[in-house]
Amino acid sequence: xxxxxxxxxxxxxxxxxxxxxxxxxxxxxxxxxxxxxxxxxxxxxxxxxxxxxxxxxxxxxxxxxxxxxxxxxxxxxxxxxxxxxxxxxxxxxxxxxxxxxxxxxxxxxxxxxxxxxxxxxxxxxxxxxxxxxxxxxxxxxxxxxxxxxxxxxxxxxxxxxxxxxxxxxxxxxxxxxxxxxxxxxxxxxxxxxxxxxxxxxxxxxxxxx
Numbered sequence: 721x722x723x724x725x726x727x728x729x730x731x732x733x734x735x736x737x738x739x740x741x742x743x744x745x746x747x748x749x750x751x752x753x754x755x756x757x758x759x760x761x762x763x764x765x766x767x768x769x770x771x772x773x774x775x776x777x778x779x780x781x782x783x784x785x786x787x788x789x790x791x792x793x794x795x796x797x798x799x800x801x802x803x804x805x806x807x808x809x810x811x812x813x814x815x816x817x818x819x820x821x822x823x824x825x826x827x828x829x830x831x832x833x834x835x836x837x838x839x840x841x842x843x844x845x846x847x848x849x850x851x852x853x854x855x856x857x858x859x860x861x862x863x864x865x866x867x868x869x870x871x872x873x874x875x876x877x878x879x880x881x882x883x884x885x886x887x888x889x890x891x892x893x894x895x896x897x898x899x900x901x902x903x904x905x906x907x908x909x910x911x912x913x914x915x916x917x918x919x920x921x922x923x924x925x926x927x928x929x
Contacts, residue, residue, distance in 0.1 A: 734922045735915070737922060738922055739915050741766075741767050742917070744764075745764075746895075746899070748764045748788075750907075761784050764787055765783075765784035768780045768783050770925075771869055771921055775831070779830055783827050787823070787827045789823040789826075790824045793819040794817075794820050797816070800815065813850050820842045820845070821842045824838035825838040831868045837865060838861075855897075858896065859889045859893050860885060862892045863885045863889045869921055869924070874886055875888075888917045888921075891913050892914070894913050895913045895914045895917075898910035898913065
């Protein structure tokens with residue numbers, strides 16, 4: 721499957737880097753599952769250096785740490801809604817996600833994304849736990865981050881479907897879905913899914929150099 725993960729015009733030198741970035745993204749979320757904060761930050765900073773090459777190392781670190789801080793803040797909200805070991809969905813629906821949104825706004829500010837990124841991502845995370853349509857705000861949040869990379873006209877569809885979030889945003893959510901399966905073979909599929917995502921980003925940066 722990995723050999724099919726390529727985009728038209730992707731350079732052979734780009735593809736291995738794209739796969740490494742995809743593997744690092746998987747590491748971010750697995751590190752979060754394991755409670756390994758430092759590993760999550762390190763892996764995301766590696767990704768953000770490639771996604772946002774104009775940022776200084778310090779700003780890359782700030783962006784990565786803000787996102788991981790948001791994940792940990794999300795966990796604290798969820799832990800506060802546990803009742804006898806089970807998540808109280810009603811309590812979580814009413815819980816205060818202000819700290820989560822604050823950290824996500826920090827990331828948006830650093831990378832140049834619309835602040836609506838923070839609201840959409842936090843709502844997606846809440847709905848992911850309590851039920852309901854979490855994939856739409858999830859795709860929307862990723863669209864804002866992708867526009868910080870590609871420009872405000874992303875996904876720049878020529879005709880129909882312009883209200884859609886774009887193929888890269890949908891790939892991101894699909895990879896998240898595969899991660900949810902908590903099976904090694906599904907995680908491997910998620911890595912494959914994200915290789916073209918990063919190929920597109922790397923190719924765009926090469927074209928702009």
